[in-house]
Amino acid sequence: MPKAIIIGGGVAGPAAALFLRRAGWEAEIFEARPAPDAFGGLFLNVATNGLAVLDTLGLKNRLLEAGHLCPYMEMSSGRGRMLGTVPNGPAGEPERGSVVVRREWLNSVLREATAEAGIPLTWGARLDRIEETASGVTAHFADGTRAIGDILIGCDGVGSPTRRWIDPTAPDPTYAGLLSIGGFARVEGLAPTPLTQHMVFGSRGFFGYLVRDDGTAYWFANPARAERDRDELRAVPSTTWIDELRSLHAGDPYPVPQILDHTTGAIGAYGIYELPHVPHWHRGRVVAVGDAVHATSPSAGQGASLALEDAVTLALCLRDHPDHQQAFARYQQLRQHRAEEVVAYSRAIGRQKTVTSSKLAILMRDALLPLFLRGAMKDTRNNHLYNHTIPWESSILDT
Ligand SMILES: Cc1cc2nc3c(=O)[nH]c(=O)nc-3n(C[C@H](O)[C@H](O)[C@H](O)COP(=O)(O)OP(=O)(O)OC[C@H]3O[C@@H](n4cnc5c(N)ncnc54)[C@H](O)[C@@H]3O)c2cc1C
Numbered sequence: 493m494p495k496a497i498i499i500g501g502g503v504a505g506p507a508a509a510l511f512l513r514r515a516g517w518e519a520e521i522f523e524a525r526p527a528p529d530a531f532g533g534l535f536l537n538v539a540t541n542g543l544a545v546l547d548t549l550g551l552k553n554r555l556l557e558a559g560h561l562c563p564y565m566e567m568s569s570g571r572g573r574m575l576g577t578v579p580n581g582p583a584g585e586p587e588r589g590s591v592v593v594r595r596e597w598l599n600s601v602l603r604e605a606t607a608e609a610g611i612p613l614t615w616g617a618r619l620d621r622i623e624e625t626a627s628g629v630t631a632h633f634a635d636g637t638r639a640i641g642d643i644l645i646g647c648d649g650v651g652s653p654t655r656r657w658i659d660p661t662a663p664d665p666t667y668a669g670l671l672s673i674g675g676f677a678r679v680e681g682l683a684p685t686p687l688t689q690h691m692v693f694g695s696r697g698f699f700g701y702l703v704r705d706d707g708t709a710y711w712f713a714n715p716a717r718a719e720r721d722r723d724e725l726r727a728v729p730s731t732t733w734i735d736e737l738r739s740l741h742a743g744d745p746y747p748v749p750q751i752l753d754h755t756t757g758a759i760g761a762y763g764i765y766e767l768p769h770v771p772h773w774h775r776g777r778v779v780a781v782g783d784a785v786h787a788t789s790p791s792a793g794q795g796a797s798l799a800l801e802d803a804v805t806l807a808l809c810l811r812d813h814p815d816h817q818q819a820f821a822r823y824q825q826l827r828q829h830r831a832e833e834v835v836a837y838s839r840a841i842g843r844q845k846t847v848t849s850s851k852l853a854i855l856m857r858d859a860l861l862p863l864f865l866r867g868a869m870k871d872t873r874n875n876h877l878y879n880h881t882i883p884w885e886s887s888i889l890d891t
Pocket residue numbers: 499500501502503504505522523524525535536537538539617618619620647648649650651652653672762763764781782783784787788789790792793794795796797798799
C-alpha cells in the first residue's frame with residue numbers, strides 16, 4: 493500500500509487521512525502541538541458544504557451532537573436597530589444551514605475517526621525539513637525524528653512550511669488589519685438564540701454572538717489593530733483584552749457589554765490573514781491542502797469547509813489517477829478557482845466590518861444596509877458556495 497505522510501492534525505489533516513485510507517493509501521499524521529487543547533481556537537462555523545463532506549465520512553451527526561444550528565444571521569446596528577437577516581447557508585433552505593461548534597470539537601470528531609480507523613497520529617512532531625528522493629520523501633522533525641513515505645501532504649495551516657518548500661517564492665499571508673478575539677460567557681437571564689447568530693455593527697467595532705440552549709454565549713469581536721505575531725498575541729493577558737473590548741463596546745446595545753462583563757476563562761486572540769492566490773500547490777511528491785494554500789478570513793465561515801473539500805478531492809485524485817503527479821495537478825485544477833472565489837467573497841464581507849470613526853459614514857451604513865439586506869433571504873446568488881458537493885462514488889476522471 494502506498495504511504496502518505498500528513499503534516500498537521502487540524503481539520504484538513506485527519507480528513508485527508510480518512511479519505512486516503514478509503515482510497516487504498518496508508519496514512520500517518522504528524523502534529524506540531526504537544527497535545528490536544530480543549531479550548532484551542534474558540535469556535536467556528538461549519539458551512540453546509542463542509543457538513544456534506546463530513547456526511548460522506550459518516551461524521552456529520554456526531555459533529556451536530558455539540559453544534560448550534562445557525563441557518564440565520566441577524567444584523568443590528570450599534571444603536572440596537574435591526575438591519576436585516578441573512579442566510580448562513582443556501583437561501584431558502586434553512587434546514588440545510590450551517591452549524592457553529594467549538595473548534596476542538598470538530599478536530600476531535602475527526603481525530604476520533606482516525607483513531608478508530610487505526611491511523612497513527614504523533615503529537616509534538618514539528619516538521620522542520622523535507623527531503624525528496626527518486627523513490628520517496630522524508631519529513632524531518634524538529635526533535636530529530638523522521639518519517640518516510642511515497643508522498644507528503646502539507647495540512648499545516650496558514651504558516652505552512654510545506655507551502656514554502658513547494659515554492660520558496662510563494663506569497664506570505666496578508667494581514668487583514670483586524671483581530672478576532674473571542675471567548676465564552678454566561679449572562680444571567682440572557683435567552684438562547686436558536687438557529688441564529690447575531691452580528692452587531694457596533695459604533696466602534698464589530699461584535700458577534702450566539703447563545704446555546706444551556707445559556708453559554710459564544711462571542712467574538714473584530715477590533716482593527718496593527719499586526720502582532722501569534723506569540724505576542726498569546727502573551728497578552730485575557731484581562732487586558734477584556735478591558736480593551738469593554739471600552740470599545742461600552743456604548744453598544746444589550747447584551748454586548750453584558751457578555752464581555754460575564755466572560756469566564758481564557759480569551760483567544762488571532763490575527764486575520766488570507767492567501768488570495770498561491771500559484772503552486774504541489775511539487776514533486778509534496779502537495780499542500782487547506783489554509784496552507786488558500787487561507788481565508790473567517791467572515792464567510794468557510795475556511796474549515798474548504799479544507800474538508802480539499803481533503804476529499806485530493807483523495808479522489810489519488811484514487812483515480814495512475815500517478816501522484818497527475819493527481820496533484822488535477823487536484824489543484826479542480827480546487828483553485830473555487831477556493832479563490834471563496835477567499836474573495838469572505839474578504840468582501842470583511843470590508844463591511846471595517847470600522848469608521850466618521851459619524852456620517854456610520855449613519856449612511858446603517859441606513860443603506862437594510863436596503864442592501866432586504867432581499868438577502870431570497871437571494872440565491874451565493875447558493876453555489878454552499879451547494880458544492882463532491883460525490884465519493886463518481887470517478888474524478890469524469891469531472
Ligand atoms: C479567528 C478565526 C476564526 C475562524 N472562524 C472560522 C469559521 O467560523 N469557519 C471556518 O470554516 N473557518 C474559520 N476559520 C478558518 C479555519 O480555522 C481554517 O480555515 C481551518 O482550520 C483550516 O484547516 P487546516 O487543516 O488547513 O489548518 P489548521 O486547522 O490551522 O491546522 C493546521 C495544523 O497544522 C499544524 N502545524 C503547523 N505547522 C506545523 C509543522 N511545522 N509541523 C507539524 N504540524 C504543524 C498546526 O498546529 C495545526 O494543528 C477561522 C480562523 C480564525 C483564525
